[in-house]
Every structure is written in structure tokens, then in C-alpha cells.
Amino acid sequence: MDRGFLSNIELKTFKGRIYYALAVGFLLILALIVxxxxxxxxTSGLKGSIEIFKSGLNIIPRxxxxxxxxxxxxxxxxxxxxxxxxxxxxxxxxxxxxVSVMAxxxxxxxxxxxxxxxxxxxxxxxMIPSIAYLVxxxxxxxxxxxxxxxxxxSYWGLWLPYxxxxxxxxxxxxxxxxxxxxxxxxxKIDGASSFQTLVxxxxxxxxxIIIILSILSFMNIWKDFxxxxxxxxxxxxxxxxxxxxxxxxxxxxxxQMAAAFMALLPPLLIAILMQRYLKAGLTMGSIKG
Amino acid sequence: xKITYPLHATHFVDRSFSGLAYRLSxxxxxxLFLIPAIIVFGLVAWYxxxxxxxxxxxxxxxxxxxxxxxxxxxxxxxxxxxxxxxFENSLEFASWSILLGYAVPVVVAILVREMxxxxxxxxIVYFLPSVVPVSIAVIVWRFIYDPxxxxxxxxxxLFGIKGQxxxxxxxxxxxxxxxxxxxxxFGTTTLIYLSSLLDIPTELYxxxxxxxxxxxxxxxxxxxxxxxxxxxxLFVIQILAVVQVFTxxxxxTKGGPGRETLTPVMHIYNRAFGRADMGYAAAWSVxxxxxxxxxxxxxxxxxxxxxxxxxx
Numbered sequence: 001m002d003r004g005f006l007s008n009i010e011l012k013t014f015k016g017r018i019y020y021a022l023a024v025g026f027l028l029i030l031a032l033i034v035x036x037x038x039x040x041x042x043t044s045g046l047k048g049s050i051e052i053f054k055s056g057l058n059i060i061p062r063x064x065x066x067x068x069x070x071x072x073x074x075x076x077x078x079x080x081x082x083x084x085x086x087x088x089x090x091x092x093x094x095x096x097x098x099v100s101v102m103a104x105x106x107x108x109x110x111x112x113x114x115x116x117x118x119x120x121x122x123x124x125x126x127m128i129p130s131i132a133y134l135v136x137x138x139x140x141x142x143x144x145x146x147x148x149x150x151x152x153x154s155y156w157g158l159w160l161p162y163x164x165x166x167x168x169x170x171x172x173x174x175x176x177x178x179x180x181x182x183x184x185x186x187x188k189i190d191g192a193s194s195f196q197t198l199v200x201x202x203x204x205x206x207x208x209i210i211i212i213l214s215i216l217s218f219m220n221i222w223k224d225f226x227x228x229x230x231x232x233x234x235x236x237x238x239x240x241x242x243x244x245x246x247x248x249x250x251x252x253x254x255x256q257m258a259a260a261f262m263a264l265l266p267p268l269l270i271a272i273l274m275q276r277y278l279k280a281g282l283t284m285g286s287i288k289g
Numbered sequence: 290x291k292i293t294y295p296l297h298a299t300h301f302v303d304r305s306f307s308g309l310a311y312r313l314s315x316x317x318x319x320x321l322f323l324i325p326a327i328i329v330f331g332l333v334a335w336y337x338x339x340x341x342x343x344x345x346x347x348x349x350x351x352x353x354x355x356x357x358x359x360x361x362x363x364x365x366x367x368x369x370x371x372x373x374x375x376f377e378n379s380l381e382f383a384s385w386s387i388l389l390g391y392a393v394p395v396v397v398a399i400l401v402r403e404m405x406x407x408x409x410x411x412x413i414v415y416f417l418p419s420v421v422p423v424s425i426a427v428i429v430w431r432f433i434y435d436p437x438x439x440x441x442x443x444x445x446x447l448f449g450i451k452g453q454x455x456x457x458x459x460x461x462x463x464x465x466x467x468x469x470x471x472x473x474x475f476g477t478t479t480l481i482y483l484s485s486l487l488d489i490p491t492e493l494y495x496x497x498x499x500x501x502x503x504x505x506x507x508x509x510x511x512x513x514x515x516x517x518x519x520x521x522x523l524f525v526i527q528i529l530a531v532v533q534v535f536t537x538x539x540x541x542t543k544g545g546p547g548r549e550t551l552t553p554v555m556h557i558y559n560r561a562f563g564r565a566d567m568g569y570a571a572a573w574s575v576x577x578x579x580x581x582x583x584x585x586x587x588x589x590x591x592x593x594x595x596x597x598x599x600x601x
Contacts (some may be wrong), residue, residue, distance in 0.1 A: 002491050003491050003494060003495070004402050004403040004491075004494070005399075005403065005494050005504055005507040005508055005511065005512055006403060006504055007494070007495070007498060008405075010498075010504070011405070019504075020403075023400045023403060023404070024404070026400065027397070027400055027401065027404070027411055030397065030415070031410075031411060031414045031415070034414060034415055034417065034418060034472065034476070035414060035417070037418075037426070037429045037430060037433065037472070038417070040429065040432075040433065040440060041429045044432065052438065053437070053438045054438075055438075055443060055446075056443060057440065057443050057444060057447060059440070098325070099325045099326045099329055100326065102322045102323070102325055102326065103322065103323050103325070103326035105322055106318075106319045106320070106321075106322035106323045107323070110315055110316075110318055110319035110322060111315075111319065112315065112316040112317075112318075112319025112320050112323070113316050113319075115319070118323060118327070121330070121335065122326070122330060125330065125334040125335075125338075128338060128578060129529070129533055129578055129581060131533055131535075131554050131557065131574055131577065131578070132338065132341055132574050132575065132577070132578040133334070133337035133338045133340070133341045133574070134557075134561075134574065135341070135344065135557070135561045135567050135570045135571050135574060136336075136337040136338075136340035136341045136344055136567075136571060137333060137337040138561075138562075139337075139340070139344075139349070139351070139567060140332065140333070140336060140337050140340065141333075142351070143351075144332070145332075145336065160329055160332060160333055161333040163329045163333075164326075164329045164330045164333050164334050166330075169326065194318045194322070198322075219420050222420075222422065223420070223421070223422045223423065224422075225422065225423055225424050225536045225540075226535055226536060226558075230562070240422075240425075241422040241423075241424045241425065242424065244424065244425065244428070245424040245425075245427065245428065245540060248428050253432055253438075256428055256432070257428075257429065257432065259428075260425050260428040260429050263422070263425045264421055264425055267420040267421065267422070268417060268420060268421075270420070271413075271416065271417060271419075271420040272413065272417075275413055275416075278416075
């Protein structure tokens, strides 16, 4: 590894070694603090209902009560909660990517009349915080203009709001802009329609950016609380993030912890498995107001 | 890479692709591909944005007709006793969040950058809390903060410190919530700083070392100036985000104890969905957004001034 602000030779001196050991120590302690809630949820989920209230720093349970986990799984109906979350998130990501890819392709390669204006109108939504129009959004979803139907309490009420993401359009457009138009032109000469150009030329070339955006969207939508909390009031359809919080109070703390730990696993697993893509996407994705 | 065609070939391309019929069909297909996005944005963004302004001048009734009331909603905001509380709470939340969370990612990123092994390990570990849904984190954290059986008070007991009420304490409620928010977001910020640090050419450090600059001077004169633009941007983003916070205080304390953790967005939420006073809530959101925009443009103006002065 190349040097940082300290050179490798400086690190080998006595002072350098002390500094390095202190830095590693600090980072490891910080890592412990950061991971602690996960570990604490896991081990508290294994404790008995009396043991969990015992005083003293007993992180590790005396005897692991694995049945807490199966009890939590059963009584919170976690399978259904996970299923609801997945339906909401996967539907939203698919719709968002479809809508954004098509719009970005049009803005970047078909370049119709007035495209700058359309792009500005998309980007405007990034500048206005979503709280500004949360209330009218709720009213709109409850009474759609023209057709006068309510999509509150249906998954469309979440899929549609999540599908509008100017950031994805912006990133995809900048990526498509770098694909030379000679490639799309030659496809056109060979008789490909715009749709074929998009599917057979553009999409394969931009697979990586689409995967990155999909993962980022997946995590952000999975995490979201306020919108699903407002839109879906039917407990049978609520995602895990909304439902679990409200039913948790009715059970013992140890069962709560077991359920919380299980609910943490899917996003954690995805973050760890997909970290190769995340690394590239995060720096790009997080500077978003 | 730019592919160049022989002259006669581009001529052929130009002629067949520039006819009126071709251009017209290109604009039409262009808009065909834009239609889904335009419909979706219109429905869930543009129309609600316009409606927000409209509703702020109305007494909104969900069933019957809405009534125009002029500036009445805005006049009510001026009389709202919560106004002062919200302003103070936002200021305190922002201060706590800067105090507890602003410097941490910078320091951590500089330290991780210096690691010769295990960079990837730290990166992923610090990032993990960022993927955790707030509502699930709150279930775990409120037990950590529990005054009777929580691990935090047990830990304090080891050092002979009296247990605290944390979320139920007037003084500690805000910092306790901000600590959880910092836990959940500092990893992402660290990654942003880290990727900026990796852009610094190592030759700069080498040259500084040859000139006899101590490690601290290198940080002071190379690392920090390089990070300055990102730090300045993240400063304003962090303040904008924390003023708009809702989920953490809502789930932890519902705004309590008293009104200690009531935030502007929670106030809007309570008015709109608790009391069904949508027009008043819309007026509040318009006011909030204008304040935030004025703040960020003043901040940017100030920033430009400082940057311009430094260059002279």
C-alpha cells in the first residue's frame, strides 16, 4: 500500500509505531461501539424474560433461549411482514428503474424538442425538500386527479411516489451521455428501432450503473418510514419497518430484541454481499440533499 | 473514444437522418419514452408542489369543497405558540448534531486512510448502521437507553455514576436522539471523506515531508484544505437534514418530554394528520422550506465570499 500523510519509513520509527497502534486501537473501539447494538439485540433476544432485567453488565445470556426467536417469528408474523416489505421495495425499484432508464435514454439520445425544460423540471424536485409537499401528496394519493380514485392502502400508493427519482434520471443521463452516439447511430443505420437500441445497446453497456442505482434504491426504500406509515394503514399490508414497531410493545423485551435482530438481517446481508457495488455507488449516492 | 467516419459516410448519415419526417418522428418517440416519467413526476411531485402553495391559502376539507381563506393560515403561524419552541429545538438539534457528529467522520476517514491493512473491514463495519431502518434501530436503542434495565446505565454504574433517564430527561433527550442519528449516518459520511482523501496525490505528502513538515502540519496544510469543499457542503447538508428530522424523535419520544424534541416536521405531521388541518400544515411546510432555502443560499453566498477572499 502506498503512503498516506505518514511515510512507511516514519511508521517504522518508535513514534510512528505508537501512533499507528493508537490509531488502530481507536478505530477498533469505535468499530465495537458501532456493532454493539447488533450484538446486544442478538444476545438480548436469547435471554429469558427475567434474566433480561437483571442488573449488571451481562451481555452474554447464561442459557441461550433459542425459542425466543421462533416465538418472535410466529407472533409477529414476520414472514408476512418481510413479504410485504419485499413486494413494496422490489416493485418500487423495478418501476423506478424502468421509468428513469426510459427518460434518461430519451433525454440523452433521442434529444427531443424542449428536453432542457423537462430535465429542469425533474431536477427541481431534488431542490425542494419532500416535506414541502408531503401533505398534498397524501391528499393527491387519496383522490387521484381526473380519475378520482384513492390508492391509499394499496401498494400503488407507494410504488408511484417511489418511482419518481430525479437523482436516478440525472445519474443515468450523465452515464448515457458518455456512450458515444456513433454506437447508437450505427445501430440505427442497421435498422434498429429506438426501443431495440435501448434494450440491446444501451442497457448492456450500462449494467453496472443500473445495478448500483438499484441497490441504493433498495436500501433507501426499505429504510423509509414516514411514507409507508402514512399510506398503508391496513396492518395486513404494512411493511416490516412500520408494523414491527407498533406490535413490538405488546411483547416482552427479549422477544422484541429477537424480532428486531431478525428484521435487521436482510438489509445487512445485502449491504455485505453487495459491498463491491456499494463502494462505487455510495460516494455518488449520498451527496443528495 | 470518438469513432471517425470517412467523409462520404457521414454525409450519408446526415442526409438520411435530417429529413423533416425523421426529425418529427424522433421528437415523438422522444416524448413517448418520457411519458412514464412525466406522468409519475406530475402526479407525485409537480402537482403536489403546486397544491402545497394552493392549500396553504385554503381551509382544506377532504370531503367537501375547500374554502379560500387568503393569508389566514400564515397569520395563524405567526400566533402559533409552538413557533418559538420549534425554532429553539431545531437550533439545539442542529448544534448537537454538529457537535457530536460533524468532526467524527473527518477524523475517522483520516485515520482509516492511514491504515496499511484492514481498510475494507473498517469501511464496511462503520457503514453497516446506515442500512438499518430507523424504526428497527429505535426498538434496540430504546432498550439500551432504558433507565431501569438498559445496558448504558449498567455501564455507568460500573464507574460509580448514577443512572440517567436519557430519553425522558429534559436535558438529555436531544443529545440521546442525536447520538443514535450519528450512529446511523456517520459511516456514509466517512466513506465520502475517504474517497476524497484517496484523490490526494501522495507526491504532495512526499514533498512536504522533504521540506520538513511535521505530520500534523501535513494534515493542516494538505489534508484539511483538500477536504474543505466537501466539508463545507456536508455541513449545510447535515443542518438541512437535521432540521427536517421526523422519524427518530417521533418514534423515540413523540416530541416529549414536554415539547423538548418536537421538530418542525413533527408539528406539520401532527397538524395535518392528527388534527386534519391540512391547509395550516401546508402553510407550515411552505414556511419551513422557504426558511431552509434562504439559509442554504445565504450559506452558499458566504462560502463564495470566503473562497474568493482566500484566492486573493
